Amino acid sequence: MDFETEDECKILIIHEDRVIKARRDMPDEKLLQKAGDFFKALSDPARIKIVNALSSTEMCVCDLTAVLNMNQPAVSQHLRTLKQAGIVTFRKDGKVVYYSLHDEETKSIHEKVMRHINAEKE
Template sequence: MEEQDNALCNITIIHQDILDKVKKEMTDDDTLYNMAEIFKALSDPTRLKIVNALMLSEMCVCDISALLNMSQPAISHHLKSLRQTHLIKYRRDGKIAYYSLDDEHIKTMFDQCITHISE
C-alpha cells in the first residue's frame, strides 16, 4: 500500500510546457481508433492462433479449421474480423480462397508482443 501512495502526486500542478508538447505530438483520433480496432481483433486467442499459423504458411479455411479443430463457419467468422482490420488478405485459386498476412508488419507486431511477454 505504501508503494502505491508514493506513486500519487501530493500537490496539484500543471506543467503547461509538457502539455503543449504532448498535445502537438499525440497521434490523431482516427489513427488511435484504427489501432484500437486492430488490438480488439487481436484480443481473441483463436485469432492470434490464426495469425501465428499464417505467419508460417498461406492456408485455406479447411486447413485452418483442421489445424485448430474448429468448424469452418467459426474460422470464417474469425477470418472476417482479421480481414476487416487489414491484418490478413486472401487470394482465390479457383474455388479455394488462400489466406495470408496482409504485410510483414503483422509478423513484427506479433514478434514484438512475444518479446515483451518474455522480458
C-alpha cells in the same frame, strides 16, 4: 504532490512542455480508432492462433480449421474480423481462398508481442 483523493490530482499540469509535446504527437481520432480496432481484433486467443499460423505461410480456411480444431464457420468469422482490421488479406485460386498476413509489419508486431509475453514468464 497534494492529492484530494488517491486518484484525483489537485495540480492540473506539472510539466507543461511534456503535455504540449504529448498533445502535438497524438495521432488524430481516426488513426486512434483504427489502432483500437487492430488491437481489438487481436483480443481473442483464436484470432491470435490464426495470426500465428499465418505468420509462417498462407493457408486456406480448411487447413486453418484443422490447425485450430474449430469448425469452418467460426474460423471464417475470425478471419472476417482480422480482414476488417487489416491484419490478414486473401487471394483466390479457383474455389480455394488462401489467407495470409497483410504485410511484414503485421508479422513483426505479432512476433514482438509474443517475445514480450515470453520474456515476462522468465
